[in-house]
Amino acid sequence: MVSNKEATLLGLLSEKSKHAYEIENDIKERDMRYWTEISMSSVYKLLNKLEKKNLLKSEVKLSNKNVVQKIYSLTDQGKIVFENKVKELISAWQPSIYPIDISLANLSLLKKEQVIEGLAKYMESLDNEVKCYQELEKFLIDNKCTLGNIQLATRRIYMLKGEKEWLQGFILKYK
Numbered sequence: 252m253v254s255n256k257e258a259t260l261l262g263l264l265s266e267k268s269k270h271a272y273e274i275e276n277d278i279k280e281r282d283m284r285y286w287t288e289i290s291m292s293s294v295y296k297l298l299n300k301l302e303k304k305n306l307l308k309s310e311v312k313l314s315n316k317n318v319v320q321k322i323y324s325l326t327d328q329g330k331i332v333f334e335n336k337v338k339e340l341i342s343a344w345q346p347s348i349y350p351i352d353i354s355l356a357n358l359s360l361l362k363k364e365q366v367i368e369g370l371a372k373y374m375e376s377l378d379n380e381v382k383c384y385q386e387l388e389k390f391l392i393d394n395k396c397t398l399g400n401i402q403l404a405t406r407r408i409y410m411l412k413g414e415k416e417w418l419q420g421f422i423l424k425y426k
Contacts, residue, residue: 253301253304253306253332253333253336255287255288255340256287256288256289256293256297257297257300257301257306258333258336258337258340259278259283259287259289260274260289260294260297260298260301261301261306261307261325261329261332261333261336262333262337263277263278264307264323264324264325264329265325265330265333268322268323268324269322269323270320270321270322270323271294271295271298271321271323272320274294274298274323275291275294278294282387285407286403286407298323301329302323305326305328305329306325306326306328306329306332306333307323307324307325307326307329308323308324308326309321309322309323309324310322310324351373354369363425366425367422367425367426370418370421370422370425373418374415374418374419374422377411377414377415377418378415380407380411381408381411381412381415384404384407384408384411385404385408387404388401388404388405388408391404
């Protein structure tokens, strides 16, 4: 059994063997922080944990710049476990954590004007996010990226539009 965070790292390493800094760069460059909960400090911790589970193996190598690097790669067991995790994740919906839920649970602490102002700002942030993901989707399509990567953006657009629809209804009820 592997966590979603661990599965994310296994996915990156299924592409090719990498050192921790390279993994961190992939996470940053692919904007994976938006859909994963992996922090920079957790990369090393997760790699060690996966190695102890025998899902990864590491080899110390000297880089072209004479820097010692620990290169990680999937073991055969790691490939099997990762494939099973991907099958599991694509087969069933899982709940996500949304920080706005904390606000909704404590709405009574705010004045009506504060709530309406906050919700208007939330709507504005949703509009900005939709725009950004539409631009990302277009970029991914134009650059002939894989369908799965394109769908990361497309799915987010639909989720944000659904959130906007919910928010519009909530604002009407709240007023």
